[in-house]
Amino acid sequence: MRLLVLEDDPQVARGLQEGLTRAGYTVDHVALPSAADQALTREAFDAAIIDLGLPQEDGLSFIGRMRAQGVKVPMLILTARDTLDDCVTGLELGADDYLTKPFRLPELVARIGALIRRNHAHATSLLKVGRLQVNLGTHELRLDDDQFDLPPRERVVLECLMMAVPDVVRKDRLIQALVGWQADLTPNAIEVYISRLRQKLDPLGLTIRTVRGIGYRLEETRGTSPAG
Amino acid sequence: MEGLRHRLLRWLLLPLVALTVGSLVVDYDVAMRPANDAYDEALSNTALALSSYLQHENGQAVLKLTERAEAMLRADRLDRIAFAVFDAAGRRIGGDSDLPFFGPADRTRFDDITLAGQPMRIAVLPHRLGDEALLIEVAETTHKRDELSRRVTAALAGPNLALILITLVLVGWGIEVGLKPLERLRQHVAARSAKDLTPLPHEAVPEELQPLIDALNRQFALLAEALSSQERFLADAAHQLKTPLAALQSQLELAIGDADPASRNHRLFEMQEALHRVTHLAHQLLALARAEPSAGLQAQRQAVHLPAVAERMAQSHLDRAIDRGIDLGFELEEATVEGVPWLLNELLANLVDNALAYAPSGSHVTVRCGRRDQRPFLEVEDDGPGIPPAERNRVFERFYRLPESAAGGCGLGLAIVRDIAASHGATVGIREGGGDRGTRFTVSFPAPAATAA
Numbered sequence: 001m002r003l004l005v006l007e008d009d010p011q012v013a014r015g016l017q018e019g020l021t022r023a024g025y026t027v028d029h030v031a032l033p034s035a036a037d038q039a040l041t042r043e044a045f046d047a048a049i050i051d052l053g054l055p056q057e058d059g060l061s062f063i064g065r066m067r068a069q070g071v072k073v074p075m076l077i078l079t080a081r082d083t084l085d086d087c088v089t090g091l092e093l094g095a096d097d098y099l100t101k102p103f104r105l106p107e108l109v110a111r112i113g114a115l116i117r118r119n120h121a122h123a124t125s126l127l128k129v130g131r132l133q134v135n136l137g138t139h140e141l142r143l144d145d146d147q148f149d150l151p152p153r154e155r156v157v158l159e160c161l162m163m164a165v166p167d168v169v170r171k172d173r174l175i176q177a178l179v180g181w182q183a184d185l186t187p188n189a190i191e192v193y194i195s196r197l198r199q200k201l202d203p204l205g206l207t208i209r210t211v212r213g214i215g216y217r218l219e220e221t222r223g224t225s226p227a228g
Numbered sequence: 229m230e231g232l233r234h235r236l237l238r239w240l241l242l243p244l245v246a247l248t249v250g251s252l253v254v255d256y257d258v259a260m261r262p263a264n265d266a267y268d269e270a271l272s273n274t275a276l277a278l279s280s281y282l283q284h285e286n287g288q289a290v291l292k293l294t295e296r297a298e299a300m301l302r303a304d305r306l307d308r309i310a311f312a313v314f315d316a317a318g319r320r321i322g323g324d325s326d327l328p329f330f331g332p333a334d335r336t337r338f339d340d341i342t343l344a345g346q347p348m349r350i351a352v353l354p355h356r357l358g359d360e361a362l363l364i365e366v367a368e369t370t371h372k373r374d375e376l377s378r379r380v381t382a383a384l385a386g387p388n389l390a391l392i393l394i395t396l397v398l399v400g401w402g403i404e405v406g407l408k409p410l411e412r413l414r415q416h417v418a419a420r421s422a423k424d425l426t427p428l429p430h431e432a433v434p435e436e437l438q439p440l441i442d443a444l445n446r447q448f449a450l451l452a453e454a455l456s457s458q459e460r461f462l463a464d465a466a467h468q469l470k471t472p473l474a475a476l477q478s479q480l481e482l483a484i485g486d487a488d489p490a491s492r493n494h495r496l497f498e499m500q501e502a503l504h505r506v507t508h509l510a511h512q513l514l515a516l517a518r519a520e521p522s523a524g525l526q527a528q529r530q531a532v533h534l535p536a537v538a539e540r541m542a543q544s545h546l547d548r549a550i551d552r553g554i555d556l557g558f559e560l561e562e563a564t565v566e567g568v569p570w571l572l573n574e575l576l577a578n579l580v581d582n583a584l585a586y587a588p589s590g591s592h593v594t595v596r597c598g599r600r601d602q603r604p605f606l607e608v609e610d611d612g613p614g615i616p617p618a619e620r621n622r623v624f625e626r627f628y629r630l631p632e633s634a635a636g637g638c639g640l641g642l643a644i645v646r647d648i649a650a651s652h653g654a655t656v657g658i659r660e661g662g663g664d665r666g667t668r669f670t671v672s673f674p675a676p677a678a679t680a681a
Contacts, residue, residue: 088569102507168542209550212557212594214542 001116002026002044006036006059007051007078012101016049019105020112033057040071046116049108050095052079052086060090067094074119076111078103114166121163129162130206130220136163143204150200153178157193158201161208161218170215232410236403244395252388259380267373268338268351274301275336275353275366278311282321282357289315289357291322306375307368310343316361323365331363343367409434413441425452464627465513468638472505505638512640515574516626519647528568534597534606535560537572541595545580553589556580561598563605565673567652572606575648578641579608579669585637586630587612587666602675611666620658645671 003020007013008031017027028045030036033056040048052059063075077090077098087098096115099108121127125137133142141148141155150158160169160177175185194216198208202221209217278301281293291313293301302309312323314331326344333352341350350367413433427445430438476499483495538560549556565572576595583593587610596607615623615630622628624646627639649656654673661668 102503168539168546170539209546211542211546212555213560214539214558217546 001046002028003112004036004039004045004048004073005029006033006048006054006062007031008054009051012051015105016108020109023105023109023112025112033059033062036062037066040066040073041069045073047074047076047112047119049076049078049112052077052081052090060086060093063090063095064093074115076108076115110166117165118163127159127162129165129218131204132158132162132201132206134159134162150197154193154197154200157190158197158218161216165218168211168215168217172215174215233403233407236406237399240399240403241396244399245392248388248392248395252384255384255388256380259384260377263376263380264373268349271338271349271351271366271368272336272353274309274311275351275364277301278313278364278366279353279355282313282355282362284358289313289321289360289362293322304368304372306371309366309368310348311364311366313355314363314365316363318363321362327365327367329363330365332361333363341367349373409437413437425449425455461626464639465509468509468627469506472502472509475499475502476506509638509640512638512644515578515644516640516647519571519574519644519651525568525571525651529566530569531564532567532569532572534563534565534572534604537569537576537606538595538597540573541576541580544577545584548584549593552584552587554584554587555592556584557592557594559594559596559598561596563597563599564676565604565652565654566676567673571648571651575645575671576606576608578645579606579671581637582641582669583608583610583612583667586610591666600672604673604676606671606673607668609661609666609668611661611663614660614665614667615658623658624656645669 001024003025005013005016005020005027007016007029010031013029013031017029020027025046028039030039033054036048036050039045050059050063054062057065059077059079063077066073066075074096075094077087077095078101079086079090079098080101087100090098096119097111099111117128121136125135127134127136131144132148134140135142136159139155139159141150141158156177157174160174171187171190174190175187178185178190194208194210201208205221207219207221209219211217278291281291281297282289283292284290301311310324310327312325312327312329313321314329315321316332318329318331320329330339330341330350330352331354333354336351336353339350339352341348347370348367349370350365353364353366355362355364409432413428416428425448427448428441430441430445433441479495479498479502483492483499486492486495538558542556542558546556580593580595587593591611593608593610596605596609598605619630623630624642626643628643629637629639646656649671652673654671657670657672659668659670660666
């Protein structure tokens with residue numbers, strides 16, 4: 001997995017490079033947008049980390065320019081501006097996620113992992129969480145290398161949860177996903193599917209957490225290492 | 229703006245001068261009218277005297293004047309007198325040939341004329357001789373009248389000018405005396421140090437100035453309060469910033485010389501904690517500064533969907549709640565407010581942070597939003613130890629922390645909540661949570677305007 005880091009502060013850049021290298025990534029660091037421009041248009045990266053406060057060109061306009069040139073690499077914004085407006089603008093311009101400085105390395109690694117996983121799923125239709133892998137095209141589920149069978153409605157729910165990791169999925173979103181299968185679905189029915197899924201996923205190191213009043217989140221049971 | 233002294237002078241002196249000039253005109257008229265009437269009367273008497281020298285001769289009216297009589301008629305100290313007698317048709321019967329016919333007249337009248345370039349006063353008198361209607365004209369130059377006018381004018385001008393001058397001096401002096409308290413106040417204020425915010429003296433100030441002094445003193449008091457709160461804030465902020473930095477520095481210096489891996493690791497952990505405190509404080513100080521009502525937030529306002537704000541909170545705070553063993557839950561109903569999105573995120577984040585910090589493991593924290601009596605609200609409730617009623621107002625003060633509080637934190641969170649709420653026209657209330665346990669913070673936003681609904 002290869003990452004591009006566009007960051008002009010050498011100390012932050014060194015920290016990023018070392019931390020991400022330790023997490024198993026190959027890291028290319030550039031300090032100037034012009035260099036990042038060349039790298040992104042000529043070489044293949046799995047994700048890019050873009051600092052917003054840059055010399056030469058503002059990070060936001062850089063992101064917009066890259067997207068306009070057809071660069072599809074998932075991008076994560078790093079910014080010391082924490083007014084959120086910049087982050088929202090960044091997402092509108094085509095960035096995929098953001099993190100405000102100062103940040104903790106484990107969080108950055110988790111965000112980058114999720115970004116790559118989602119992008120990978122988008123490109124290959126294969127989405128992997130822990131030992132489970134779902135083919136978004138054929139809806140085929142695999143546990144390690146073996147087929148993993150689930151009743152269709154449970155499979156739809158699990159797929160939704162896997163797609164969202166590490167975010168929480170709203171209950172009404174799950175209901176919408178199931179409407180094609182069952183017209184008069186009650187929130188209680190969702191709970192039934194969730195409870196059945198929990199029993200089946202628990203031995204695999206996966207937990208479904210209830211977020212009271214909002215929905216559910218699929219997590220790798222604590223203690224197991226996240227996939228890079 | 230022009231000075232008070234000039235205004236007073238202008239608005240006192242202009243009317244006074246106008247009044248004096250008006251009275252001068254009236255006085256002149258009053259003095260001149262009877263004198264002119266007397267001169268006119270004398271003129272008409274001359275005409276009357278002339279009439280006695282008219283007689284019929286051969287059925288024709290003639291003027292029979294002896295030289296002596298004519299000299300008497302023309303006798304005048306200053307003026308030349310001209311006269312003439314005409315019949316009804318305007319034919320000259322006698323007298324001076326250069327005096328034209330000014331008739332007819334049915335009674336005595338007076339007129340101002342010019343004769344050979346000289347201004348003259350004329351009396352025209354109708355006279356009946358037998359059954360013939362005649363017209364007697366007597367004119368005189370205006371020398372004695374002009375002389376009189378000069379004398380009257382001179383007599384009036386002197387005293388009136390003196391009156392104006394004396395008034396000028398008196399008014400100027402009165403203004404000077406009247407404005408003296410103002411000048412004293414000016415000197416008093418000018419002599420104060422720029423930092424002196426003690427109230428201005430109330431005594432020895434005219435009652436018209438008292439409201440001004442009161443207003444100024446109120447302003448001074450507010451400013452003094454703001455300054456001292458600013459000073460306290462800076463002292464607290466300096467303490468809060470420098471303490472973790474000191475911890476960081478000392479642990480770092482110790483770690484550099486520390487050969488034992490276990491104790492080095494412990495020091496690194498300590499450093500991380502200190503760093504976390506500084507980071508948090510930097511974030512909170514910035515949030516506080518940005519929530520200032522003067523921070524130009526009006527432009528950033530937009531419709532904010534409160535359930536979306538709460539859901540963002542679920543994503544960002546869930547892991548912390550799990551770490552602390554707290555059940556973070558949500559009860560979200562539709563509500564939209566006009567506000568600044570990131571500030572409202574910050575507000576809710578601080579309320580949730582606060583609840584997560586003070587509620588013990590195993591407790592429940594619930595985030596609610598919706599509408600009550602048309603007013604949108606955001607609410608965070610925990611079933612932790614709660615805040616004693618006596619402390620409930622103080623917790624919103626900057627850097628205030630509950631006594632004997634175990635939780636870390638810089639004491640700015642609720643001040644930020646209060647400031648952000650205020651900048652949105654919202655109120656923050658604290659009371660017990662359900663079952664009289666824990667704490668419930670409720671932020672009530674103003675009801676949307678009818679037009680916006």
